[in-house]
Amino acid sequence: MQKITIITPTYNRAKTLPKVFESLLKQSFKDFKWIILDDGSTDNTSKVVENFQLMNPFFEIVYIKDKNRHKFLTVLEGIKMVKTPYFMVVDSDDTYPENALETLISEVEKIENPDDYIAVMGLSADENGSLVGDPYPNGGFDGSIFEMRYLHRVRGDKFGIFITQSYHREISGKDYSHYEGKGYIPQSVIFNGYDAKGVKTRFMNKVVRFYLKDEDDAASVSNTRWSGKNLFGLAEGHLSFLNSYGNQLFSYPKPLLRNLVGYQTYALKSGRGIFKIIADVKNPWIKVLGILTFPFSLIYQKIQ
Structure with missing residues (x-):
């Protein structure tokens, strides 16, 4: 059995998928399979993937096409399919150093108590x-994503490998069906939960992805932040942050206020009622603070 499953969600990326394929062909670690999850593409993605398969590479390629469900649910279904000890979610338009998989598998297999961990992030x-964002402090460390972002103030996109058994444990029994048809949903609605529970991530200062930021991608959330299809998910991301970390946030007032106003603003823009917006916040002290910040959120959402 392979050690790693690589999951690639894709939507109309026939032009960029060959870059991913070529990058995987060059990997020094070769014990993996590639699952391509086509989220209802209307371009020639299927033909492109068929050509990959005809080349008979050293790794297995599984192609699954479904209706357009958006990235969150598509990736979630892919993760549930994973049978290998580890998996990675590889975007359809990025490339990777030739030793990326080897570096990640080497580090994750050093973890002596994998039940306490969920990922290794490079x-x-x-x-x-050039490095995207900041390196981790102390040459890397074991801890939480919250600690990494708000205590050490590390910025920039990160990338890594997940421990399948730990991830499956964290999503088991959870119902994400209410996100069906809601457009963009951030992955943070999952990782905020397990991170706040104390499930650890190992952070290492090695480059394992070359990131391409596509300013011309009309579907990018950064380019369509205020469009109706993204507002629900953006509100859910902020709400998940508030409900997951709770009282811990009072030691970090800026992230607390930023996420509280962000939640209220996106929720208002997406048409949620004021009473529901307040009621969905679990922590009573954050709920009270939310009542106080509501006038500012009302003003802010009107000027956007």
Whole structure:
């Protein structure tokens, strides 16, 4: 059995998928399979993948086409299919250093108590090799995503490998069906939960992805932030943050206020009622603070 399953969700990325394929062909670690989850593409993605398969590469390629469900649910279904000890979610338009998989598998297999961990995260670089964001402190560390972002103030997109058994444990029994048909949903609605519970991530200062930021991608959330199809998910991301970390946030007032106003603003823009917006916040102290910040959120959402 292979050690790693690589999951690639894709939607109308026939032009960029060959870059991913070529990058995987060059990997020094070869014990993996590639699952391509086509989220209802209308271009010639299926033909492109068929050509990959005809080349008979050293790794197995599984192609699954479904209706357009958006990335969150598509990836979630892919993760549920994973049978290998580890998996990675590889975007359909990025590339990877030739030793990326080898570096990640080597590090994750060093973890002596894998039930306490869920991932190993490395760094990303741009196409010119410049680091995207910040390196981790202390040459890398074991801890939480919250600690990494808000205590150590590490910024920038990160990338890594997940421990399948731990991830399956964290999503088992949870119902995500209410996200069907809601458009963009951030992955943070899952990782905020397990991170706040104390499930650890190992952070290492090695580049394992070359990240391409596509300014011309009309479907990018950063380019369509205020469109109706993204507002629900953006509100859910902020709400998940508030409900997962709770009282811990009072030691970090800026992230607390930023996420509280962000939640209220996106929720209002998506048409949620004021009473529901307040009621969906679990922590009573954050709920009270939310009542106080509501006038500011009302003003802010009207000027956007």
